[in-house]
Amino acid sequence: MEIKKHEHREYNANECCVFRKTKEPFGGLSNMASGFPLKVNGVPILTSEALYQACRFPHLPDIQEKIIKEKSPMSAKMVGKPFRSNSREDWDDVRIKIMRWCLRVKLAQNFFEFGRLLESTFDKPIVEDSIKDDFWGAIRDKQDKNILKGTNALGRLLMELRQFYNEKRYSYEMFVVEPLNIPNFTLFGKKIDTIDERETFISTIKKSTRYFEIENLKNWTPKEKEYSKIESEQPIVSEPTFDEGKKRYGY
Numbered sequence: 001m002e003i004k005k006h007e008h009r010e011y012n013a014n015e016c017c018v019f020r021k022t023k024e025p026f027g028g029l030s031n032m033a034s035g036f037p038l039k040v041n042g043v044p045i046l047t048s049e050a051l052y053q054a055c056r057f058p059h060l061p062d063i064q065e066k067i068i069k070e071k072s073p074m075s076a077k078m079v080g081k082p083f084r085s086n087s088r089e090d091w092d093d094v095r096i097k098i099m100r101w102c103l104r105v106k107l108a109q110n111f112f113e114f115g116r117l118l119e120s121t122f123d124k125p126i127v128e129d130s131i132k133d134d135f136w137g138a139i140r141d142k143q144d145k146n147i148l149k150g151t152n153a154l155g156r157l158l159m160e161l162r163q164f165y166n167e168k169r170y171s172y173e174m175f176v177v178e179p180l181n182i183p184n185f186t187l188f189g190k191k192i193d194t195i196d197e198r199e200t201f202i203s204t205i206k207k208s209t210r211y212f213e214i215e216n217l218k219n220w221t222p223k224e225k226e227y228s229k230i231e232s233e234q235p236i237v238s239e240p241t242f243d244e245g246k247k248r249y250g251y
Helices: 048-054 061-069 073-086 091-109 111-119 153-168 198-218 223-233 242-249
Strands: 009-012 017-019 038-040 043-045 126-130 138-140 147-150
Touching: 038 048, 038 091, 043 048, 048 061, 048 073, 048 091, 061 073, 091 111, 091 153, 111 153, 126 147, 126 153
Parallel strands: 017 126, 126 138
Antiparallel strands: 009 147, 038 043, 138 147
16 A cells, blocks of 8 residues: 555544544554554564654664653654654655554564554444554545544554454464664664564464463363262162152062
């Protein structure tokens, strides 16, 4: 999917999965959302926003480090703001590719949580409800607040990711994210490595399965014990008494 800067679209908010604040039902779709930690080249990164902003400055590893060290995603964004004029030269040409890659990493490393969130949107349009950014999001119409207008680049990338998730779930491509084939794709002066979450996924599945096995064992009573309990209370087959036999068999 190629997204052009002025390719505006119109959305009806009542028919879409809309997000603005991170605590809203679809707020986890935002790059500002916490709870979806990342790791690139062994470096822990709190949010996809911090990762995206750091990718602006491969030639300024000190700025990358400052961005990634920030606890708040908004602070991470603001740290780089004074240096935006010194963003990588091809930033406008590669930022869509970088955002797509960041979202792929977010899904690969938060497969269950982020995957469930994508599933919950079904096949509805996904729209970032923005106050002033009509490129990454869409802005409410002044005459009709239910109408949003904008390029909605982030929403469209998320819809693309949702389709990928639905078609490639549990596949190799889902858990292995290759670095972008663009110049100077680096973090702290080192080339960004392939993200491979296959072992993590398998380990999580094993732990989950083992957990349920243990929980089921707690509530399981062996059949031998059940039988012995019955036997201790009364015989399985009892001989009729004389009076019972007289009534039943006539003797």
